Amino acid sequence: xxxxxxxxxxxxxxxxxxxxxxxxxxxxxxxxxxxxxxxxxxxxxxxxxxxxxxxxxxxxxxxxxxxxxxxxxxxxxxxxxxxxxxxxxxxxxxxxxxxxxxxxxxxxxxxxxxxxxxxxxxxxxxxxxxxxxxxxxxxxxxxxxxxxxxxxxxxxxxxxxxxxxxxxxxxxxxxxxxxxxxxxxxxxxxxxxxxxxxxxxxxxxxxxxxxxxxxxxxxxxxxxxxxxxxxxxxxxxxxxxx
Numbered sequence: 652x653x654x655x656x657x658x659x660x661x662x663x664x665x666x667x668x669x670x671x672x673x674x675x676x677x678x679x680x681x682x683x684x685x686x687x688x689x690x691x692x693x694x695x696x697x698x699x700x701x702x703x704x705x706x707x708x709x710x711x712x713x714x715x716x717x718x719x720x721x722x723x724x725x726x727x728x729x730x731x732x733x734x735x736x737x738x739x740x741x742x743x744x745x746x747x748x749x750x751x752x753x754x755x756x757x758x759x760x761x762x763x764x765x766x767x768x769x770x771x772x773x774x775x776x777x778x779x780x781x782x783x784x785x786x787x788x789x790x791x792x793x794x795x796x797x798x799x800x801x802x803x804x805x806x807x808x809x810x811x812x813x814x815x816x817x818x819x820x821x822x823x824x825x826x827x828x829x830x831x832x833x834x835x836x837x838x839x840x841x842x843x844x845x846x847x848x849x850x851x852x853x854x855x856x857x858x859x860x861x862x863x864x865x866x867x868x869x870x871x872x873x874x875x876x877x878x879x880x881x882x883x884x885x886x887x888x889x890x891x892x893x
Contacts, residue, residue: 682763687772689721699874771810782827813847845876
């Protein structure tokens with residue numbers, strides 16, 4: 652039997668148990684879902700995102716699901732997407748279904764302590780002049796995730812589309828999508844966004860241009876920014892949750 656008095660052995664045993672319980676609380680599993688179009692597809696989470704969140708929470712307590720495809724509108728994730736004019740397409744949400752299948756397999760029936768959605772998308776909608784539908788679609792996608800994952804406490808981080816389209820023929824829609832992404836993130840207590848304007852500067856024929864896609868270093872930095880912002884959200888709500 653263990654001593655039940657104030658002996659040094661009992662004090663030591665109590666300290667060990669308390670430390671173990673505290674470690675278990677810190678080591679709750681955290682799910683990160685990364686999705687979007689080409690700039691997300693080209694980002695390799697293993698190079699910068701995953702190492703940072705694993706260092707913060709422990710490798711055994713982190714689940715990272717990455718699924719993205721270039722050149723796709725948000726309608727391929729948001730199932731109730733509707734254009735301003737005309738009927739809705741029949742294939743809305745097929746990439747969402749693919750993503751959620753990966754999420755379910757990664758979880759294996761377990762329920763993580765936190766879920767954070769990382770979103771890098773919007774270029775296709777801006778170029779396609781669908782900015783008018785983007786805010787309702789982004790909010791709808793987040794609600795879709797909250798419902799399917801049963802997580803009203805969903806954290807989300809948005810990568811604001813870069814400055815590539817600010818001087819193009821679709822500049823108005825490009826600016827609108829950027830503003831929507833910032834507003835949706837800023838107005839939600841569990842939302843945040845990261846800047847990508849400095850990650851896409853490439854030299855072409857001796858001239859630096861703002862490319863649609865990021866540089867190799869840009870993708871590394873993007874993963875790092877996503878990770879640090881996600882950690883900030885998780886830690887912030889740890890402090891405010893009773």
